[in-house]
Amino acid sequence: MILTLTANPSLDRTIELPGPVLRGQVQRAVWAGQQPGGKGVNVSRAVAAADRDTLAVLPGDVDDPVLTGLDAIGLAHRSIPTGTPLRSNITVTEPDGTTTKINEPGSLLSPQSQNALLDLVADQAAGASWVVLAGSLPPGVDDDFYARAIERIRGLDEPPLIAVDTSGAPLAAALTASPDLIKPNAEELAELLSAAGLLRAAGLLNAGGSRDDARADSDRGATESFEAAELRKTAEAHESAAPLETADLLAIAGRLESSPQLTARATSALLTAGGAHPRSILATLGAGGAVLAQPETAWHAQHPPMDVVSTVGAGDSTLAGYLLGLTGGREPSAALAQAVAYGAAAAGLRGTGVPSPEDARTDAVTVTPLEATVAAPAAAPAAQAAAPSDDSSHRHEGTVPEAEEAR
Numbered sequence: 253m254i255l256t257l258t259a260n261p262s263l264d265r266t267i268e269l270p271g272p273v274l275r276g277q278v279q280r281a282v283w284a285g286q287q288p289g290g291k292g293v294n295v296s297r298a299v300a301a302a303d304r305d306t307l308a309v310l311p312g313d314v315d316d317p318v319l320t321g322l323d324a325i326g327l328a329h330r331s332i333p334t335g336t337p338l339r340s341n342i343t344v345t346e347p348d349g350t351t352t353k354i355n356e357p358g359s360l361l362s363p364q365s366q367n368a369l370l371d372l373v374a375d376q377a378a379g380a381s382w383v384v385l386a387g388s389l390p391p392g393v394d395d396d397f398y399a400r401a402i403e404r405i406r407g408l409d410e411p412p413l414i415a416v417d418t419s420g421a422p423l424a425a426a427l428t429a430s431p432d433l434i435k436p437n438a439e440e441l442a443e444l445l446s447a448a449g450l451l452r453a454a455g456l457l458n459a460g461g462s463r464d465d466a467r468a469d470s471d472r473g474a475t476e477s478f479e480a481a482e483l484r485k486t487a488e489a490h491e492s493a494a495p496l497e498t499a500d501l502l503a504i505a506g507r508l509e510s511s512p513q514l515t516a517r518a519t520s521a522l523l524t525a526g527g528a529h530p531r532s533i534l535a536t537l538g539a540g541g542a543v544l545a546q547p548e549t550a551w552h553a554q555h556p557p558m559d560v561v562s563t564v565g566a567g568d569s570t571l572a573g574y575l576l577g578l579t580g581g582r583e584p585s586a587a588l589a590q591a592v593a594y595g596a597a598a599a600g601l602r603g604t605g606v607p608s609p610e611d612a613r614t615d616a617v618t619v620t621p622l623e624a625t626v627a628a629p630a631a632a633p634a635a636q637a638a639a640p641s642d643d644s645s646h647r648h649e650g651t652v653p654e655a656e657e658a659r
C-alpha cells in the first residue's frame with residue numbers, strides 16, 4: 253500500500269481561456285472544472301487509477317468540498333477534523349499549454365490537529381510499502397513537520413520507505429531526517445543546492461567559481477553574454493552569502509532543465525554531501541524529463557515533445573509512476589521510464605488530471621544512463637568534480653538492457 257500525507261490539501265479550480273491571459277481585463281472562460289487536490293492526494297489518485305492500494309491522509313472536515321470530492325471518486329482516505337475550510341487553488345490554462353497557478357496559503361492548522369495528523373499517519377503507515385509526504389505546510393505548522401513525521405514513521409516496527417515532495421524550508425528540514433527519496437523540480441533543486449552551499453560543487457558556478465574569475469570573464473568583452481552575466485550574478489550572490497534572488501534561482505533552474513548531465517552532477521553533489529541527505533533523488537525537469545540519481549548511478553528519461561494541456565499535477569503523477577514501477581517490481585531505471593510516461597501523460601490532461609496506466613506509455617520514453625555522477629567532495633572546486641559523460645546515450649523503448657540494469 254502507498255500511503256500519502258497531504259498537510260495542505262486544496263480544491264483545485266481550473267479555468268481554460270480561449271487565448272492568453274490579458275491582465276486587467278474581463279475574459280470569458282471556455283471551460284472550468286474542479287478536482288480534489290494537493291500533492292499527496294494527487295499521488296493517491298494516480299495510484300488508485302492503477303488499481304493499486306492507497307490511502308490519502310489529510311486534514312479537513314468530512315463535509316468539506318475536498319473530502320466530499322474524494323468520496324465522489326471513491327478514493328480511500330482518512331482525515332482529522334479541523335473546523336476550518338480547506339483552501340481553493342486556481343489554475344488558468346491557455347491554448348498553448350501555458351499554465352498560471354495561484355495557490356492560497358490554507359487555513360491555520362492548530363497544534364492539536366497537527367499532532368492528531370501525525371498520530372493518524374503513524375497509525376496507518378504500519379504495513380505500507382511507501383509513505384509520501386507531500387505539498388506545502390499550512391499556516392501554524394513549523395517547517396520541521398515532515399521531519400517529525402519521518403521520525404514517527406521510522407519508529408514503527410517495520411517502517412515503510414518514505415518519499416518527500418515539498419519545497420523551501422520544509423524540504424530542507426525534511427532532509428535532516430534522511431528520507432529515502434525526494435522529488436524536487438529544477439527550481440527546488442536549485443534552492444536546495446544554494447541553501448547547502450553546493451552550487452559550485454554542482455558545477456553551477458563558472459569554472460574558476462570565484463568572483464574575480466567571473467568578473468574577468470565578463471571584462472574580456474564589452475558585451476557580456478547572458479550566460480556570463482547570470483553566472484557572475486550567481487557567483488556574487490553566493491559568495492556574499494546573500495540568499496539567491498528569484499531571478500538567479502530561475503536562471504539556475506533553467507540550466508538544470510536543459511542539461512540532464514548538469515542535473516546529475518547537482519543531485520550527486522547533494523547525495524554525497526556530508527551530513528544527512530536523501531538516499532535517492534527523482535529530479536523532474538519539465539519538458540526536459542527527469543533524472544533519477546542514486547549513489548554511484550544516475551539515469552535520464554525523456555519523453556518526445558508533445559502538446560501540453562495543463563502541467564498541474566504532472567510532478568505528482570511522475571512520483572506516482574515511479575513508485576508504482578518500483579512497487580510493481582521494476583528496476584529503478586525502468587521505474588524512471590514509467591515516471592516520465594506518467595508525467596507526460598498528466599501534462600496532456602485537463603486541470604489536475606492524473607493518468608491511468610493505459611495513458612502512460614513507456615514505449616515513447618528514452619532512458620539514458622549518466623556516468624561518473626559521484627562528485628568530488630562538496631568542498632572541491634568545480635573543475636575537479638567529475639563530469640557526467642553523455643557518450644552512452646541510446647534509446648531502448650522504455651527499459652534498459654540487462655547490462656545497464658546491473659550497474
Ligand SMILES: Nc1ncnc2c1ncn2[C@@H]1O[C@H](COP(=O)(O)OP(=O)(O)OP(=O)(O)O)[C@@H](O)[C@H]1O
Nearest residue numbers: 437536537538539541564565566567568592595596
Ligand atoms: N512541457 C512538457 N512536455 C512533456 N512533459 C512534461 C512537460 N512538463 C512536464 N512534463 C512531465 O511532467 C514531469 C513533471 O514536471 P515538472 O518538472 O514541471 O514537475 P513539478 O514542477 O513538480 O509539477 P507540479 O508541481 O505541477 O506537479 C516532467 O518530468 C515531465 O515528465
Ligand SMILES: O=P(O)(O)OC[C@@]1(O)O[C@H](CO)[C@@H](O)[C@@H]1O
Nearest residue numbers: 262289290291341355387388565
Ligand atoms: O501549495 P502546494 O502544496 O505546494 O501545492 C499545491 C498544488 O499546487 O499541488 C498540486 C499540483 O502538484 C495541486 O493539486 C495543488 O493545487
